[in-house]
Amino acid sequence: MNKQSMWSLRLSTASLVLIPVAVGVNYIGKLIAGLLKLPLWLDSIGTVLAAMLGGPIVGALAGAINNIIYGLTADPISFVYAITSVAIGLVTGILFYKGYISSWGKALAAGIIIGLVATVVSTPLNIGFWGGQTGNIWGDALFAAVLANTDSTWIASLLDEVVVDVPDKLLVVLISYGIFKGLPKNIVQLYSHNDKIETLD
Amino acid sequence: MKKLAVEGLKYKYPQSESLALDNISFTVNEGEFIGIIGRNSAGKSTLCQALVGLVPHFYKGAYGGKVLVDGLEVKTHSIADIALKVGMVFQNPFTQVTGSKMSVYEEIAFGLENIGVPRSEMVQRIDEVLKMFKIEHVKDHNPFDLSGGQMQRMAIASIIAMRPEIIVLDEPTSQLDPGGSEEVFQAVQSLKKQGITIIMAEHKMEKLAQYCDRILLLDNGKAVDYDTPEKIFSRDDLESYGVAAPVYTKVCKALGAKKQGTNTYPVTLEEAEAVLKEIRR
Amino acid sequence: MNSISLYVERNSFVHDIDPITKLIYIVFAILIPIILPSFTISFICVGISLVLLAFAKVLRKTVPVFSFVFLILITVIIIQGLFKPENETILFQIGPITMYQEGLLFALTITLRVINIVSAFMILVLTTKPSELVESLVRKGLSPRIGYMIVSVFQIIPEMMAAVSTITDAQRARGMETEGNFFVRVKAFLPLIGPVVLGSLINTKERAMALEVRGFNSRVPKTYLYEEKTYAHSKLIQSLLLLGIAGAIVWRIVS
Numbered sequence: 001m002n003k004q005s006m007w008s009l010r011l012s013t014a015s016l017v018l019i020p021v022a023v024g025v026n027y028i029g030k031l032i033a034g035l036l037k038l039p040l041w042l043d044s045i046g047t048v049l050a051a052m053l054g055g056p057i058v059g060a061l062a063g064a065i066n067n068i069i070y071g072l073t074a075d076p077i078s079f080v081y082a083i084t085s086v087a088i089g090l091v092t093g094i095l096f097y098k099g100y101i102s103s104w105g106k107a108l109a110a111g112i113i114i115g116l117v118a119t120v121v122s123t124p125l126n127i128g129f130w131g132g133q134t135g136n137i138w139g140d141a142l143f144a145a146v147l148a149n150t151d152s153t154w155i156a157s158l159l160d161e162v163v164v165d166v167p168d169k170l171l172v173v174l175i176s177y178g179i180f181k182g183l184p185k186n187i188v189q190l191y192s193h194n195d196k197i198e199t200l201d
Numbered sequence: 202m203k204k205l206a207v208e209g210l211k212y213k214y215p216q217s218e219s220l221a222l223d224n225i226s227f228t229v230n231e232g233e234f235i236g237i238i239g240r241n242s243a244g245k246s247t248l249c250q251a252l253v254g255l256v257p258h259f260y261k262g263a264y265g266g267k268v269l270v271d272g273l274e275v276k277t278h279s280i281a282d283i284a285l286k287v288g289m290v291f292q293n294p295f296t297q298v299t300g301s302k303m304s305v306y307e308e309i310a311f312g313l314e315n316i317g318v319p320r321s322e323m324v325q326r327i328d329e330v331l332k333m334f335k336i337e338h339v340k341d342h343n344p345f346d347l348s349g350g351q352m353q354r355m356a357i358a359s360i361i362a363m364r365p366e367i368i369v370l371d372e373p374t375s376q377l378d379p380g381g382s383e384e385v386f387q388a389v390q391s392l393k394k395q396g397i398t399i400i401m402a403e404h405k406m407e408k409l410a411q412y413c414d415r416i417l418l419l420d421n422g423k424a425v426d427y428d429t430p431e432k433i434f435s436r437d438d439l440e441s442y443g444v445a446a447p448v449y450t451k452v453c454k455a456l457g458a459k460k461q462g463t464n465t466y467p468v469t470l471e472e473a474e475a476v477l478k479e480i481r482r
Numbered sequence: 483m484n485s486i487s488l489y490v491e492r493n494s495f496v497h498d499i500d501p502i503t504k505l506i507y508i509v510f511a512i513l514i515p516i517i518l519p520s521f522t523i524s525f526i527c528v529g530i531s532l533v534l535l536a537f538a539k540v541l542r543k544t545v546p547v548f549s550f551v552f553l554i555l556i557t558v559i560i561i562q563g564l565f566k567p568e569n570e571t572i573l574f575q576i577g578p579i580t581m582y583q584e585g586l587l588f589a590l591t592i593t594l595r596v597i598n599i600v601s602a603f604m605i606l607v608l609t610t611k612p613s614e615l616v617e618s619l620v621r622k623g624l625s626p627r628i629g630y631m632i633v634s635v636f637q638i639i640p641e642m643m644a645a646v647s648t649i650t651d652a653q654r655a656r657g658m659e660t661e662g663n664f665f666v667r668v669k670a671f672l673p674l675i676g677p678v679v680l681g682s683l684i685n686t687k688e689r690a691m692a693l694e695v696r697g698f699n700s701r702v703p704k705t706y707l708y709e710e711k712t713y714a715h716s717k718l719i720q721s722l723l724l725l726g727i728a729g730a731i732v733w734r735i736v737s
């Protein structure tokens with residue numbers, strides 16, 4: 001896959017149909033995580049899968065539309081976090097197309113990188129909108145503890161986000177990679193960007 | 202008049218080693234009803250998709266030969282252009298719902314909006330197909346709330362509203378219960394009455410025998426035979442292509458009861474009845 | 483079919499306002515307190531939104547969304563009141579717990595800001611059909627392809643949720659453990675989500691082809707089944723809102 005095709009802005013119809021499905025996968029990921037009472041969000045599996053299948057642009061679009069839908073259906077504040085989702089889609093797409101998510105070990109490392117990127121993007125938003133909190137009980141407990149013992153909202157907020165985001169994205173990337181490996185070849189092929197028709201004449 | 206001409210069509214999916222379609226040629230006249238039969242993976246779906254341009258434009262891959270739809274060469278035109286000449290209905294009733302429209306009425310409008318049909322004409326065309334396919338009573342329902350048979354008729358209606366001259370149906374009843382299948386076959390029959398050229402891949406041989414003018418037998422991406430239902434279903438080697446003749450033909454074959462004055466067996470109930478009465482006499 | 487949209491059908495003048503105007507109102511409600519930071523202005527903005535929600539007869543429907551937000555806001559108030567680094571002025575003490583004025587004021591700022599944003603968005607979300615919002619945006623120049631993606635999510639999610647509940651029942655019937663320690667529950671995640679994801683991805687192929695044969699990529703100018711809805715006073719309200727924003731900026735510079 002060459003560089004140019006990774007950044008192709010001309011979306012194929014297949015990629016276009018993939019994006020709503022990706023948002024749906026995010027949604028049911030969150031639903032099942034809640035059903036199983038997991039202390040993680042697991043609400044970006046679709047975004048990560050879309051980025052693996054369709055590249056960074058498709059991943060970023062899936063992330064943006066995901067948060068628009070969340071904003072319209074559950075929590076208006078999530079519009080703001082569209083920036084984080086877009087970053088997750090972009091970074092995953094780039095890592096994947098550069099071949100950095102091609103084994104379980106690499107997927108593990110990629111999960112940590114993606115988690116850190118999400119943290120860096122989200123922390124200023126958390127500070128701006130929530131005074132630094134994430135809304136996750138465990139993370140916010142840590143936030144309170146750090147805030148009580150240091151005098152930096154930034155450090156507290158960063159730690160709050162790291163302990164939530166890194167394990168979450170790590171698990172998300174591993175789950176997505178597992179699903180990706182189980183996909184039939186002709187489905188994976190569908191979203192790739194080769195746009196030449198060879199001739200048999 | 203030739204409505205459809207396929208000349209030496211070859212096709213290979215991307216990253217596949219073998220040809221999915223291997224040198225296929227046939228022609229279809231205006232108003233004909235053509236059946237496509239063969240075992241699973243014989244190339245039926247691929248051929249159907251080649252007639253509307255999904256092969257090669259949607260999949261890419263390697264392509265050779267020519268498909269001419271009403272004089273339009275598929276290879277050099279976009280799917281949207283070809284869609285004005287030939288429509289297609291797929292197997293799964295659920296997946297061909299666009300998912301962006303909240304009622305059956307709006308769902309049918311989707312294609313018309315895309316091809317720029319003016320509003321007054323749009324409304325007229327939608328009302329017409331709702332009536333034609335007997336789904337008027339559900340026009341305000343959510344598309345996903347319909348039964349399988351209703352959904353598939355909505356899919357056909359959505360295509361017919363675009364006024365193509367040819368319609369391709371790829372096993373439209375394979376995922377329906379018997380009631381739903383019957384509804385769809387009746388809908389297809391009404392298309393034939395209107396003189397629309399029909400191409401249909403299907404496993405229900407009794408139905409094909411009843412409606413088709415000619416049948417194309419595919420195997421391994423190649424066209425084995427292209428002839429009338431009587432000739433195709435009377436072949437001795439039919440089972441080696443994974444195809445079972447209609448039950449009436451099988452019975453008559455077992456009894457050695459050929460149609461009078463021909464070398465073929467009956468393919469429909471009526472024909473079989475006539476031939477068997479003849480024998481009893 | 484279940485809908486995930488929060489739209490509530492009612493007869494009110496708020497429902498009849500142009501979705502684009504509602505979008506501009508959101509921008510207005512967010513910008514004004516940023517340009518003119520004061521509790522009074524924030525209260526006024528929240529007040530206007532709540533009054534509009536009341537006129538739209540959807541005030542009760544905001545409760546689930548607000549209670550979700552309040553849950554987080556309560557922790558913000560407690561944590562900031564107790565631990566904010568700038569805390570100095572003691573407000574009150576209960577046993578070993580000390581509440582500070584700086585932290586509480588900061589928490590109040592955040593609370594007002596969040597409630598302001600949420601209530602402004604609620605006007606759009608509760609009184610506008612998602613499909614109408616998208617259609618007005620498409621008529622204003624949003625790519626119909628992006629529009630398709632947004633609208634179709636509203637159809638796809640309920641479908642996928644139904645599939646999840648079918649699979650959850652099936653897996654439980656087969657004796658899969660969905661309760662127990664963390665690892666047992668994580669292990670249950672994949673077999674629950676996997677089949678739905680796989681099925682949905684496989685379906686995208688046929689759906690994409692079905693869109694193609696219905697002229698989805700046609701270059702012909704698109705027509706619309708419904709006539710463009712005309713909304714009363716769109717231009718007037720929109721200009722007033724924009725004028726309000728401009729006025730606030732001028733006020734800020736001058737004073």
